[in-house]
Amino acid sequence: MGNIADEIAKRRTFAIISHPDAGKTTLTEKFLLYGGAINLAGSVKGKATARHAVSDWMEIEKQRGISVTSSVLQFNYGGFCINILDTPGHQDFSEDTYRTLMAADSAVMVIDASKGVEAQTRKLFKVCTMRHIPIFTFINKLDRDAMDTFDLLDDIEKNLGIATCPVNWPIGSGKEFKGVYDRELQEIITYADTEKGTKEGHETRIPLSDEALLRAQIGEDKTEQLLGEIELLDGASAPFDLEEVQAGMLTPVFFGSALTNFGVEIFLQHFLKMALPPTARVSDKGPVDPVEQGFSAFVFKIQANMNKAHRDRIAFMRICSGRYEAGMEVRHVQSGRVQRLQQPQQLMASDRKILDEAYAGDIMGVFDPGLYSIGDTLCLPKDAFRYEGIPTFAPEHFARVRQVDTMKRDQFVKGITQIAQEGAIQIFQEFNTGMEEIICGVVGMLQFDVLKFRLKSEYNVEIYLDTLPYEHIRWIVNRDLDVSKIVGTSDMKRIKDLKGNPLLLFVNPWSVQMVLDRNKGLELADFSRE
Numbered sequence: 001m002g003n004i005a006d007e008i009a010k011r012r013t014f015a016i017i018s019h020p021d022a023g024k025t026t027l028t029e030k031f032l033l034y035g036g037a038i039n040l041a042g043s044v045k046g047k048a049t050a051r052h053a054v055s056d057w058m059e060i061e062k063q064r065g066i067s068v069t070s071s072v073l074q075f076n077y078g079g080f081c082i083n084i085l086d087t088p089g090h091q092d093f094s095e096d097t098y099r100t101l102m103a104a105d106s107a108v109m110v111i112d113a114s115k116g117v118e119a120q121t122r123k124l125f126k127v128c129t130m131r132h133i134p135i136f137t138f139i140n141k142l143d144r145d146a147m148d149t150f151d152l153l154d155d156i157e158k159n160l161g162i163a164t165c166p167v168n169w170p171i172g173s174g175k176e177f178k179g180v181y182d183r184e185l186q187e188i189i190t191y192a193d194t195e196k197g198t199k200e201g202h203e204t205r206i207p208l209s210d211e212a213l214l215r216a217q218i219g220e221d222k223t224e225q226l227l228g229e230i231e232l233l234d235g236a237s238a239p240f241d242l243e244e245v246q247a248g249m250l251t252p253v254f255f256g257s258a259l260t261n262f263g264v265e266i267f268l269q270h271f272l273k274m275a276l277p278p279t280a281r282v283s284d285k286g287p288v289d290p291v292e293q294g295f296s297a298f299v300f301k302i303q304a305n306m307n308k309a310h311r312d313r314i315a316f317m318r319i320c321s322g323r324y325e326a327g328m329e330v331r332h333v334q335s336g337r338v339q340r341l342q343q344p345q346q347l348m349a350s351d352r353k354i355l356d357e358a359y360a361g362d363i364m365g366v367f368d369p370g371l372y373s374i375g376d377t378l379c380l381p382k383d384a385f386r387y388e389g390i391p392t393f394a395p396e397h398f399a400r401v402r403q404v405d406t407m408k409r410d411q412f413v414k415g416i417t418q419i420a421q422e423g424a425i426q427i428f429q430e431f432n433t434g435m436e437e438i439i440c441g442v443v444g445m446l447q448f449d450v451l452k453f454r455l456k457s458e459y460n461v462e463i464y465l466d467t468l469p470y471e472h473i474r475w476i477v478n479r480d481l482d483v484s485k486i487v488g489t490s491d492m493k494r495i496k497d498l499k500g501n502p503l504l505l506f507v508n509p510w511s512v513q514m515v516l517d518r519n520k521g522l523e524l525a526d527f528s529r530e
């Protein structure tokens with residue numbers, strides 16, 4: 001058993017945000033390689049096989065060969081204990097992807113050097129900035145032809161609204177990729193295409209001052225170009241400021257190639273130095289210090305029906321303070337109940353193990369007898385504070401849902417309401433009517449299939465889903481406003497959520513602004529904190 005303060009100081013808990021195919025999996029693999037958690041790269045992915053080993057609980061996963069759940073990877077490197085939270089992407093992009101970011105202390109943003117900022121990265125980035133967590137950028141695939149480096153930085157700044165500070169600088173790309181220039185050490189690290197799956201290979205370091213050697217190694221043209229770019233860069237880029245990085249206002253930028261394992265360890269080392277260990281989180285009694293306060297955690301994700309026969313659920317919680325020890329009693333604040341956690345486990349890429357102890361920064365999965373909801377707090381029996389809730393994020397796909405068999409109305413309403421309460425989908429109603437019209441909203445299209453599947457297999461209800469054209473949803477911030485008096489647009493629809501909060505749906509993004517212009521004083525939000 002370690003000293004609590006030391007154990008927490010070692011923790012670095014982060015999520016990787018990226019657009020599909022930017023190289024998130026490949027980069028994770030390489031991190032694990034450095035941590036000695038795996039021997040051969042490739043074992044994280046092995047798309048079909050490894051992922052099923054993680055979670056072959058849902059039929060739909062098997063059918064589609066994808067993972068609906070997200071896993072957590074823990075490994076040690078250089079005296080740190082690192083937790084990587086996987087943010088599901090591709091078709092399994094869902095609210096869980098956003099919620100996972102609520103459990104992270106920082107984010108690594110992977111960008112494909114030939115593509116720049118892409119849609120999914122933009123969405124995830126927004127959630128990170130909402131929390132002001134530090135964001136570290138790894139620009140990947142420099143072994144392929146890349147966009148101009150200044151354009152890439154400009155793209156990040158303009159598209160995401162965050163200042164950038166390159167920690168290193170690429171020399172060429174694709175066939176002409178020669179390596180990176182380390183701005184702090186003022187030396188060039190030459191590119192060596194190391195064998196896939198091995199640790200970083202035989203790179204050489206050349207000081208910038210040794211111009212003759214530099215010219216001999218990377219060529220006249222590349223040397224001239226580099227010297228010119230360094231001059232420009234030193235004049236134009238934001239100075240490095242660790243406080244700004246830690247406040248999420250400035251992102252340090254690194255360049256490399258995850259596939260050929262170039263620049264990955266340099267990135268990891270800098271990241272670990274700059275990223276923060278678990279810090280105080282906001283609760284209704286003020287900030288909670290991770291070391292001073294005894295055990296506390298909040299639920300950020302609930303995964304239902306891992307085993308259909310038992311209808312069990314796993315609640316994933318992020319420990320925010322103190323230490324969890326096997327067998328200890330904790331209070332579930334929302335219900336007031338004091339109990340032992342059931343089968344607390346750590347979910348790894350390839351297996352699960354029962355936890356003996358865990359510290360602030362760690363994630364554990366706990367058997368949920370139907371007690372927990374997303375955002376709930378657990379703490380010591382003597383305490384009773386609550387962490388700030390997890391916001392509800394804007395769904396982007398909507399469908400009207402009806403049961404096929406009208407006789408099964410009650411089962412249908414019960415099922416869909418329960419699934420919505422678990423946070424797998426959101427349900428809405430027409431503004432002026434009751435439950436007779438149910439509109440379902442999801443972040444990723446796959447959730448519609450999940451809903452269909454679960455209603456059939458768990459509640460024996462078949463449904464019709466009629467997709468609706470709306471893509472933009474806004475919560476109305478002004479509580480005292482008469483919603484029926486809002487001057488709308490032809491594509492606007494008024495609805496309400498389960499709690500009766502009024503919302504507006506739009507087909508076109510520009511209609512949102514039009515409605516704001518037409519209704520002075522109206523305030524709209526694209527997430528809800530209630």
Ligand code: G4P
Nearest residue numbers: 019020021022023024025026140141143144257258259260
């Ligand atoms: P993701 O998790 O972000 O979706 O991306 P992933 O790591 O799966 O990478 C997507 C594709 O990009 C993979 O190729 C991967 O090998 C490739 N890739 C990742 N990093 C680099 C890099 O630094 N350079 C180059 N050239 N390619 C890179 P794939 O052919 O789609 O998959 P696979 O058959 O190799 O697994």
